[in-house]
Amino acid sequence: MNASPLPSNPGEQVLPTHYDPAAVEVPLYQRWLAAGYFKADEQKVLSGERKPFSIVLPPPNVTGDLHVGHALDHTLMDVLSRWHRMSGDEVLWLPGMDHAGIATQNLVEKKLAVDGKTRHDFGRELFIEKVWDWKHESGGAILGQMKRLGDSVDWSRERFTLDDGLSDSVQTIFKKMFDDGLIYRAERIINWCPGCVTALSDIEVDHSDDEGELVSIRYGDGSSAIVVATTRVETMLGDTGIAVHPDDERYAHLIGTTVELPLVGRQIPIVADAHVDPEFGTGAVKVTPAHDPNDFEIGQRHGLKAITILSEEADIVSTGTAFDGMNRFEARSAVKEALRGQGRIVGEKKPYLHAVGHCSRSGDVVEPRLSLQWFVNVAPLAKAAGDAVREGRTKIHPPELAPRFFDWVDNMHDWTISRQLWWGHRIPVYYGPNGEIRCVGPAETPPGDGWVQDPDVLDTWFSSGLWPFSTMGWPEQSDTLEAFYPTSVLVTGYDILFFWVARMMMFGTYLGDKAELPSVPFETVALHGLVRDQFGKKMSKSKGNGVDPLAWIEKFGADAVRFTLARGANPGADQAIAEDWVGGSARFCTKLFNATRFAMMNGAVLPESPLAAEDLAPADRWVLDRLDQVIAETTNLLGDFQFGKAAEGLYHFAWDEFCDWYLELAKIQISASADDPARLATTKAVLGTVLDALLKLLHPFVPFVTETLWTALTGGESLVIAPWPVPSGRSTDSASAAWVADVETLTTEVRRFRSDQGLDPKRKVPARLVGGDETVSAFAAALTRLTEAGEQFAATASIEAALVRGSVHVELDTSSTVDVPAEIARLEKDLAVAKKEIEDTDKKLGNESFMGRAPAPVVDKIRTRAAKAAADVERLSARIRDLRGSA
RNA sequence: GGGCGCUUAGCUCAGCGGGAGAGCGCUUCCCUGACACGGAAGAGGUCGCAGGUUCAAUCCCUGCAGUGCCCACCA
Numbered sequence: 001m002n003a004s005p006l007p008s009n010p011g012e013q014v015l016p017t018h019y020d021p022a023a024v025e026v027p028l029y030q031r032w033l034a035a036g037y038f039k040a041d042e043q044k045v046l047s048g049e050r051k052p053f054s055i056v057l058p059p060p061n062v063t064g065d066l067h068v069g070h071a072l073d074h075t076l077m078d079v080l081s082r083w084h085r086m087s088g089d090e091v092l093w094l095p096g097m098d099h100a101g102i103a104t105q106n107l108v109e110k111k112l113a114v115d116g117k118t119r120h121d122f123g124r125e126l127f128i129e130k131v132w133d134w135k136h137e138s139g140g141a142i143l144g145q146m147k148r149l150g151d152s153v154d155w156s157r158e159r160f161t162l163d164d165g166l167s168d169s170v171q172t173i174f175k176k177m178f179d180d181g182l183i184y185r186a187e188r189i190i191n192w193c194p195g196c197v198t199a200l201s202d203i204e205v206d207h208s209d210d211e212g213e214l215v216s217i218r219y220g221d222g223s224s225a226i227v228v229a230t231t232r233v234e235t236m237l238g239d240t241g242i243a244v245h246p247d248d249e250r251y252a253h254l255i256g257t258t259v260e261l262p263l264v265g266r267q268i269p270i271v272a273d274a275h276v277d278p279e280f281g282t283g284a285v286k287v288t289p290a291h292d293p294n295d296f297e298i299g300q301r302h303g304l305k306a307i308t309i310l311s312e313e314a315d316i317v318s319t320g321t322a323f324d325g326m327n328r329f330e331a332r333s334a335v336k337e338a339l340r341g342q343g344r345i346v347g348e349k350k351p352y353l354h355a356v357g358h359c360s361r362s363g364d365v366v367e368p369r370l371s372l373q374w375f376v377n378v379a380p381l382a383k384a385a386g387d388a389v390r391e392g393r394t395k396i397h398p399p400e401l402a403p404r405f406f407d408w409v410d411n412m413h414d415w416t417i418s419r420q421l422w423w424g425h426r427i428p429v430y431y432g433p434n435g436e437i438r439c440v441g442p443a444e445t446p447p448g449d450g451w452v453q454d455p456d457v458l459d460t461w462f463s464s465g466l467w468p469f470s471t472m473g474w475p476e477q478s479d480t481l482e483a484f485y486p487t488s489v490l491v492t493g494y495d496i497l498f499f500w501v502a503r504m505m506m507f508g509t510y511l512g513d514k515a516e517l518p519s520v521p522f523e524t525v526a527l528h529g530l531v532r533d534q535f536g537k538k539m540s541k542s543k544g545n546g547v548d549p550l551a552w553i554e555k556f557g558a559d560a561v562r563f564t565l566a567r568g569a570n571p572g573a574d575q576a577i578a579e580d581w582v583g584g585s586a587r588f589c590t591k592l593f594n595a596t597r598f599a600m601m602n603g604a605v606l607p608e609s610p611l612a613a614e615d616l617a618p619a620d621r622w623v624l625d626r627l628d629q630v631i632a633e634t635t636n637l638l639g640d641f642q643f644g645k646a647a648e649g650l651y652h653f654a655w656d657e658f659c660d661w662y663l664e665l666a667k668i669q670i671s672a673s674a675d676d677p678a679r680l681a682t683t684k685a686v687l688g689t690v691l692d693a694l695l696k697l698l699h700p701f702v703p704f705v706t707e708t709l710w711t712a713l714t715g716g717e718s719l720v721i722a723p724w725p726v727p728s729g730r731s732t733d734s735a736s737a738a739w740v741a742d743v744e745t746l747t748t749e750v751r752r753f754r755s756d757q758g759l760d761p762k763r764k765v766p767a768r769l770v771g772g773d774e775t776v777s778a779f780a781a782a783l784t785r786l787t788e789a790g791e792q793f794a795a796t797a798s799i800e801a802a803l804v805r806g807s808v809h810v811e812l813d814t815s816s817t818v819d820v821p822a823e824i825a826r827l828e829k830d831l832a833v834a835k836k837e838i839e840d841t842d843k844k845l846g847n848e849s850f851m852g853r854a855p856a857p858v859v860d861k862i863r864t865r866a867a868k869a870a871a872d873v874e875r876l877s878a879r880i881r882d883l884r885g886s887a
Numbered sequence: 888g889g890g891c892g893c894u895u896a897g898c899u900c901a902g903c904g905g906g907a908g909a910g911c912g913c914u915u916c917c918c919u920g921a922c923a924c925g926g927a928a929g930a931g932g933u934c935g936c937a938g939g940u941u942c943a944a945u946c947c948c949u950g951c952a953g954u955g956c957c958c959a960c961c962a
Contacts, residue, residue, distance in 0.1 A: 017922055018922085018924070189960085229962060280962070294961080295962085297960090354962095355960095357960095368960075404957070494956095497957095530956095532899090534899065535898070536898085536899065536955090538956095568899085568900080570901075573892095573900090574956090576898085577899090581899085581910070583911090587924045588924095591924080594922035594925085595921065595922080598921030601921070602921090644900090644901080648910090652909080659922090748927095751927060751928065755916070755927070755928040755929080756928080756929095758915095758916080844905085848942080849941095849942035850942045850943070851942085854942080862905080
C-alpha cells in the first residue's frame with residue numbers, strides 16, 4: 001500500500017487508504033520553490049495593486065539546529081504568511097541568520113583546541129577566515145530544516161548579519177549614535193566572563209541561586225575593630241575602604257579614621273555612605289571599587305582608589321601577596337585560611353544561598369570588573385521604544401505582556417556593546433596619535449598612519465537589533481523598505497521580548513524619530529510561549545526531556561508537527577507537546593486524505609455556478625451554513641493571532657461535523673437519489689464546495705496534505721496561490737440545523753440503546769416513527785435512508801428514543817427480547833436526572849428576583865429546559881410502567 | 888527583594904456571571920462498501936481552600952495555600 005498523491009482523474013481510481021507524508025512533502029516544497037510562489041514583489045505594492053504583508057524571520061544562530069521552539073515560531077509565521085498570501089496580500093517573509101558572535105567563535109575555538117591551537121596561533125585575520133570556512137561548510141544547517149518544515153520564506157532575500165549591506169547598516173547607525181552622544185566609551189564595572197575573556201551585557205548573564213558562604217571578617221583591632229561580611233573573600237585584597245551608614249551610631253566614632261587591611265597591610269578609610277543598609281549583617285561594608293558595582297559607586301563618591309586584583313582570566317594579580325597567581329576560587333579558600341590563622345574570621349561557617357551571575361554562553365561565574373568599554377546610553381532610546389507601545393504605534397499581543405515590556409524599558413541600564421572577540425562587526429572607531437578618537441562611517445576612508453582601529457567587536461544583538469530594516473536595504477532608501485517597512489508583525493517567544501524585541505524597538509524608533517524611517521519597526525508584536533514536555537516541564541538538556549522536531553517530521557510528517565504546535569498555541573502561553581499528540585495530528589491528516597478520497601470516489605466536484613438554496617437538502621444546507629461560520633471564525637481568529645483556537649475549530653468541523661455527519665448523510669443522499677440526477681449533482685457539488693473551502697482553510701496549518709488533496713480534487717494549480725474562502729452570504733437556515741440536530745439525537749439514542757442492550761450489530765431490527773406533526777414524514781424519510789445505508793435500528797419492547805422537541809419518537813419493534821431490569825434501571829436513572837432538572841428550573845422560574853433581572857434569552861433557555869424535562873419525565877415514566885407491566 | 892501568571896477529567900490545556908469542554912489516555916463493542924492511523928457507546932470533575940458581592944459564582948472581589956516565569960548590584 002504505497003502512499004502516493006491522488007490521481008489526476010478524480011474518482012477513476014481506488015486510492016491508497018494511508019497517506020504517507022514523507023513521499024509527498026519534499027517534492028511538493030521543491031515545486032513551490034520552482035514556481036516562485038514565495039517571492040515578494042515590491043512593485044505590486046508600490047503600484048497599489050496589492051497590500052503588503054511582511055515578516056522578518058527572527059534570525060536563527062548560524063550554529064543552530066531547528067529545535068521545537070523554532071518549529072513553533074516558524075509554523076505560526078508560516079500560517080500568517082500563507083493566510084495573507086491566499087488573501088491577496090503581497091507577502092514578504094524574509095529569512096536569514098545571525099552570526100552569533102560568542103557562540104560561533106567559541107565553537108570554532110573549540111575545534112582548534114582539538115589540535116592544541118588557539119585563535120592567537122592564527123592571528124585575527126586568519127582566524128576570521130577559519131570561522132567563515134566553518135560557516136560555509138557546516139553553518140546554517142537550520143536553513144534546510146526550515147525547508148523541510150515548509151516555511152514559505154523568500155529565499156532570494158536571505159540575509160546574514162555579517163553581509164556587506166548589513167555591516168553598512170551597523171556602521172551607519174553606530175556613527176549616527178556616536179555623533180548624537182548616544183554611544184560612548186567609559187571605564188565602568190561591567191559583567192566579565194573569565195572563560196570567554198570578554199565583557200558581557202546584562203542579558204548575557206543568567207542568575208541562579210548558588211550556595212556560597214557568607215564570611216565575617218574583623219578588620220582592625222581593639223576599639224577600632226570593625227566586622228564586615230562577604231561571599232567573595234578574595235576581593236578583600238582589593239579593598240580600599242569600609243563604608244557604614246551615616247546615621248549608624250555604632251560606627252559614628254570610626255568615621256574618618258583608617259584601619260589596617262589584613263594580609264595586605266594597607267590603611268583604608270572608614271567612610272559614611274547612605275547606600276549601606278544598617279540592618280544587613282554588621283552594618284559595615286568592605287569596599288572593593290574595582291570588583292563590585294556598588295562599591296565602585298561608593299568609591300567614586302568618596303574618592304577611594306580602585307585596585308584591580310584579578311586578571312582577565314580571573315587570577316589574582318598585582319596584590320603583592322602570596323596569593324598572586326592563584327585563580328579566584330583557590331584564592332577564596334586560601335585567603336580565608338590565612339585570615340583564620342590571624343584569628344580574624346568571626347562566627348561560625350554559615351551556608352548562604354545567593355544569586356550568582358553566570359555567563360549565558362560558557363556558564364562561568366561572571367566577575368564584575370572595572371573595564372574600559374563602549375556603551376549605549378539607553379535611557380532616551382528605551383523611552384522612545386516604550387512610548388511607541390504606550391501610544392499604540394506598535395501593539396503587543398497579547399496585551400497582558402505589555403507591562404513586562406514597560407518594566408524592562410523603563411529600568412534598563414546602559415548597554416555594554418563592546419566584546420573582546422574577533423568574530424563580529426568591528427567597532428568603527430580609530431584612535432589617533434594624540435589621544436584623538438574618530439568614528440568612521442561606511443563611506444568614509446579610515447584615517448591613515450598612526451591611527452589604530454579599536455580591536456573590539458560589537459555585541460551580536462547590536463546587529464540583530466537592526467534586522468527589520470538592515471535586511472531591507474537601509475541605509476539605502478530601497479523599494480523594499482518603501483513597500484514592506486514597517487513590518488506587519490513580529491512573531492516570537494516572550495522569552496526574547498527583552499533581548500531582541502526591545503532592541504529592535506529602540507533602534508527602530510531612534511531612526512523613526514530622526515525621520516529616516518517610519519516610526520516603528522513593526523505594527524504588532526505577537527508573542528507565543530515556550531514549548532514544554534508533555535508534563536508541562538521546561539525542556540532541558542540535563543533533564544533529557546527535550547524533543548527533536550526533525551525526528552517527528554520524519555516519522556509523522558511536517559504537517560503533523562505543524563498542526564500539533566499550532567493547535568496548542570494560545571497567545572503568550574506556554575504549551576506542552578508529546579509524541580502521541582503529534583501522532584494524533586498525523587491521523588487527522590489521514591482522515592482528511594480519506595474523506596477527500598471518498599468524496600472523489602463519489603464524484604465530488606466544484607459547482608460552476610453558486611448553489612441555489614432551493615436545491616439543497618437539509619443536510620446540505622446545514623453543512624454549508626456551518627462552513628460559512630467556520631470561514632468567518634477562522635478568519636477572525638487568525639486576525640487575532642489565535643492560532644490554537646483557529647486550528648481547533650477547523651479540526652472539529654472537519655472531523656466531528658463534516659466526516660462524522662455530513663459524509664454519512666451524503667452517503668444516504670447518494671444512494672437514495674440514484675435515479676434523480678439533479679439531486680445527485682447537488683450532493684456532489686456540496687461535497688466539492690465544502691472540501692474545497694476546508695482544504696483552503698487548513699492549508700496554512702497543514703500545507704502539504706491540503707495541497708496534495710486540493711490539486712487532485714480541483715485540478716487547480718496550487719493552494720499556495722488559491723484565494724482564501726469567504727462566506728457565501730446566504731443567511732443561516734436554522735430549520736436545517738435543527739433537522740440535523742434531531743437526526744443526530746435520534747441516531748445517538750438508537751445506538752445507545754443497542755449498545756446498552758448488547759444487541760448484535762449484524763442484526764437488523766425494524767423500527768417505525770410515531771408522532772403527531774408534519775416533521776414525522778421528514779424523519780421517516782431520513783430514517784428510511786439511514787436504515788438503507790446500514791444504520792440498523794434495534795428493537796425490543798417498544799422502546800422510544802425521544803427527540804429534543806418531543807414531537808417525534810422512534811418506536812422499535814417489540815418482538816425481540818430485552819434485558820428488562822437493566823433497561824428499567826437505566827430509564828430510572830434518566831428519570832431522576834429529569835426530575836432534578838424540573839426542581840432546578842422550577843426554583844429559578846419561581847424566583848421573582850431572577851425573573852425580574854435575568855435577560856430574556858436566559859429565561860427562554862430555562863423554560864425550554866423545563867419543558868424538555870417535563871416531557872422526559874412523562875415519557876420515561878410511561879415507558880417504565882410499560883416495561884414493568886410486560887415483565 | 889520586586890513584578891507577573893497559573894491552580895478546571897489520569898496528563899496537557901480551552902472556557903466563563905445563568906445547562907462542566909477538547910486532545911491524548913482509559914472501558915466495552917464493531918475489520919458495516921473513505922478511513923481499524925477507523926467507527927460506535929461509555930466511565931471520569933465538590934472547576935485549589937476560605938470568606939464576600941449577586942436572584943445566580945468555575946467565572947467578579949478579598950485573604951490563604953501551592954506552583955511557575957521574568958526582573959534584581961543588598962555586601
